[in-house]
Each structure stands twice: as C-alpha cells, then as structure tokens.
Amino acid sequence: MTPKRILLTGAAGHLGGVLRRSFAGQFQLLRLSDVVSLGTAGESEEILTCDLADAAAVRALCEGVDAIIHLGGIAYETGWPALLQSNIVGTINLYEGARHAGVDRVIFASSNHATGMHPNDRTLSGESPPRPDSRYGLTKAFGEDVAALYAYKHGIRSLCLRIGSCLPKPDNRRALSTWLSHADFVRLVQVGLTADYIHEIVYGVSDNTRSWWDNSAAYRLGYEPQDNAEIYAAEVGNIELDTELARHYQGGNFVPNEFSGRKEWLG
Ligand SMILES: NC(=O)c1ccc[n+]([C@@H]2O[C@H](COP(=O)([O-])OP(=O)(O)OC[C@H]3O[C@@H](n4cnc5c(N)ncnc54)[C@H](O)[C@@H]3O)[C@@H](O)[C@H]2O)c1
Incomplete structure (x- = not known):
C-alpha cells in the first residue's frame, strides 16, 4: 500500500527541503x-511547529498519518543536553507517537557516523555493528535500536538510513565514497515508503565506485541509485581531509574531534 498521508519531521532542514520540493502535490497530505x-x-501541505522533545505535542503530530519520515534532530556534534532532548528523547517521542497513532511505517534518518570508527578499508553493510565516532553518532545508533524495538514489538515497519554525505555534489575525496545525491536520496525514501520490510538498516549512498558500503539490502528492497560520485573525481582532485585520523576512519572529521584513543588500538 502506498501511504497517502505523510509526516515529515525536520522539514525546514537541508534534506527536509529536498523532500518537500520533490514531494509537492504527490500525496493526499504532506504534514511538515x-x-x-x-x-x-x-x-496538500499542513504545517505544524513542534519540538520533538515535547511528548504530548509529538503524539498529536503523529495522529492521522500512514507513514513518517523522521529527519528532525541535531545533525552535528554538540554537547549532551541538546542531543539528549532532540535526538534521544525526540526519537523516543516520535516512535511512541507512531505507536499510539497506529502508523504503518517510519523511515529514520540515521547516519554513517553511527559506524564512523570503522576504518575505511573495511566494507560495511547495514548488519555491521555500530561503532559511533561521536555523541551525535551514538544518538543515531540508539535510534536504530529504538526502530528495532518498535518494529518487532509493536509492528511499525522501520527503515533506518545510514546517510553518507547528502550534498549537491562531493566536495572532497572522502565524499567520493560517501556521497548521496539529492535525487538518489529521494529514490531511497520512495523505496522506504512502499517496500515490504520489518526492520532494515541500509546506507544512504549513491552508486559510487569508491563506496565503503555493501548496500545489497537496499537493492533487494528496490533501491536503484542513478548517480555515481566518480564523475566529480577530477573536480575534487586532491582535496583531502586535514588529519590522518580523519582520512583513516569512515567518520572523517568527526573522528579527530575530542579524540583521545590509544594509538596501538588504531585499526
Ligand atoms: N545531510 C546529510 O548528509 C546527513 C548525513 C547523515 C545523516 N543525516 C541526518 O538526516 C537528517 C536531516 O539532515 P539535514 O542535513 O537536513 O539536517 P538539518 O540540520 O538541515 O535539519 C534538521 C532539522 O531538524 C530540526 N530540529 C532539530 N532539533 C529539533 C527538535 N528538537 N524538534 C524539532 N525539530 C528539530 C532543525 O530545526 C532542522 O531544521 C538529520 O537527522 C541528520 O542527522 C544527514
């Protein structure tokens, strides 16, 4: 069943704007x-201003929709107080609201930073365990587990997208591996709205020649990316991340930030 009534959280953000433009007029209701x-x-749009940390408001927000695309939250590294409210409490409130409202499915914007402490000579899949590179990445790993709880225990289909770098085009050598074009992002979300799954974790990445991720689970669901960062390789040239740590680990610049790891443990 294609959902007719959709809730999009984080709708004022970068990726929210991409979906708002692309989905205009496509659904009976797009609640932003x-x-x-x-x-x-x-x-066909409805606008509801709401802090995800406000449980009662989020419960009302989820009423009457078939599917939720959950992009809302803090999308960068910062201190615990803000991350706890927006990303931890916010994601719990969102799934709890979905459960009360009988929502069929939730697409959750996770992040490659949930697995950012894996070295980039490793190929990961959605089944690879989290190894967060930051408090932010840890909140995304937590969100993936919240998704599993509400999928298997409460019957809410949950697709978690470990999004790489969703930008108009790759801007450094790391992004030649991690880039997700805006158009492929829309394609992946469309798959999430219609495919048959219980709880899946996939990577949000285009068909990049240098990808670090085996995304066959997404392909099985019907995702057919059309873009490949490689066409920007000459333009990107030698633009590299600044530090050896950032170049070595999948999380890039999130890794050296506050790093105090043991050199002998570096994989
Ligand atoms: N853009 C990327 O490449 C990328 C990569 C990995 C993961 N993601 C994830 O995808 C989602 C969207 O990313 P984006 O680039 O559009 O980020 P963004 O910062 O542009 O948008 C996030 C939106 O969430 C809203 N928000 C934050 N806290 C909130 C709260 N407490 N209540 C309600 N709204 C709140 C913000 O106001 C903002 O508009 C985020 O969850 C992010 O972590 C994005």
Missing part, C-alpha cells in the same frame, strides 16, 4: 514539522 519556521503551506 520542525521547531523553526516552515513558511506557508502549499497545496
């Missing part, structure tokens, strides 16, 4: 939510 302003509602 964020903690910041979303402008005026277009045709």
Whole structure:
C-alpha cells in the first residue's frame, strides 16, 4: 500500500527541503514539522511547529498519518543536553507517537557516523555493528535500536538510513565514497515508503565506485541509485581531509574531534 498521508519531521532542514520540493502535490497530505519556521503551506501541505522533545505535542503530530519520515534532530556534534532532548528523547517521542497513532511505517534518518570508527578499508553493510565516532553518532545508533524495538514489538515497519554525505555534489575525496545525491536520496525514501520490510538498516549512498558500503539490502528492497560520485573525481582532485585520523576512519572529521584513543588500538 502506498501511504497517502505523510509526516515529515525536520522539514525546514537541508534534506527536509529536498523532500518537500520533490514531494509537492504527490500525496493526499504532506504534514511538515520542525521547531523553526516552515513558511506557508502549499497545496496538500499542513504545517505544524513542534519540538520533538515535547511528548504530548509529538503524539498529536503523529495522529492521522500512514507513514513518517523522521529527519528532525541535531545533525552535528554538540554537547549532551541538546542531543539528549532532540535526538534521544525526540526519537523516543516520535516512535511512541507512531505507536499510539497506529502508523504503518517510519523511515529514520540515521547516519554513517553511527559506524564512523570503522576504518575505511573495511566494507560495511547495514548488519555491521555500530561503532559511533561521536555523541551525535551514538544518538543515531540508539535510534536504530529504538526502530528495532518498535518494529518487532509493536509492528511499525522501520527503515533506518545510514546517510553518507547528502550534498549537491562531493566536495572532497572522502565524499567520493560517501556521497548521496539529492535525487538518489529521494529514490531511497520512495523505496522506504512502499517496500515490504520489518526492520532494515541500509546506507544512504549513491552508486559510487569508491563506496565503503555493501548496500545489497537496499537493492533487494528496490533501491536503484542513478548517480555515481566518480564523475566529480577530477573536480575534487586532491582535496583531502586535514588529519590522518580523519582520512583513516569512515567518520572523517568527526573522528579527530575530542579524540583521545590509544594509538596501538588504531585499526
Ligand atoms: N545531510 C546529510 O548528509 C546527513 C548525513 C547523515 C545523516 N543525516 C541526518 O538526516 C537528517 C536531516 O539532515 P539535514 O542535513 O537536513 O539536517 P538539518 O540540520 O538541515 O535539519 C534538521 C532539522 O531538524 C530540526 N530540529 C532539530 N532539533 C529539533 C527538535 N528538537 N524538534 C524539532 N525539530 C528539530 C532543525 O530545526 C532542522 O531544521 C538529520 O537527522 C541528520 O542527522 C544527514
């Protein structure tokens, strides 16, 4: 069944804007939510301002939709107080709201930073265990487990996207491996809205020649990426991340930030 009524959290953000533009007029209802302003509602759009940390407000937000695309939250490394509210409490509230409202499925924006402490000479899949590179990455690993709880225990289909670098185009050598084009992001979300799954973790990545990720689980669900970062390789040239740690680990610049690991343990 293709969902007709969709809730999009984090709708004012970068990726929220990509989906809002692409989904305009495609559904009976596109409910847009964020903690910041979303402008005026277009045709078939509804705008609800809501802090994800507010359980009662999130419960009301989830009423009457078939599917939720959960992009809302802090998308960078910062201190625990803010991450706890937006990403931990916020994700719990979202799934709890979905359960109360009888929502069929949730697509959760996880991140490659949930697995960022794996070296980049390793090929990971959605079954690879988390190895977060930051507090932010840890909140995403936690979100993947929340998704599993609500899928297997409460029957909410959950697709977790470990998004790489969703940018107009790759801007350094790392992104030649991690890039997700805007168009492929939309394709992957469309698969999430219609495919048959219980709880899956896949990578949000284009068909990059240098990808670090085996995304066959996403392909099985029907994802057919059309873009490959390699066409930007000449343009990117030798633009590299600054530190050896950032170049060695999949998490890139998140890794050296606050790093105090043991050199003899470095894989
Ligand atoms: N862009 C990428 O390449 C990328 C990579 C990995 C993961 N992700 C994840 O995808 C999602 C979207 O990313 P983005 O680049 O659009 O980020 P973004 O920062 O542009 O958007 C996130 C939105 O969430 C909203 N938000 C934050 N805290 C909130 C709260 N407490 N209540 C309600 N709304 C809140 C923000 O106002 C913002 O509009 C995020 O969850 C991010 O962690 C993105």
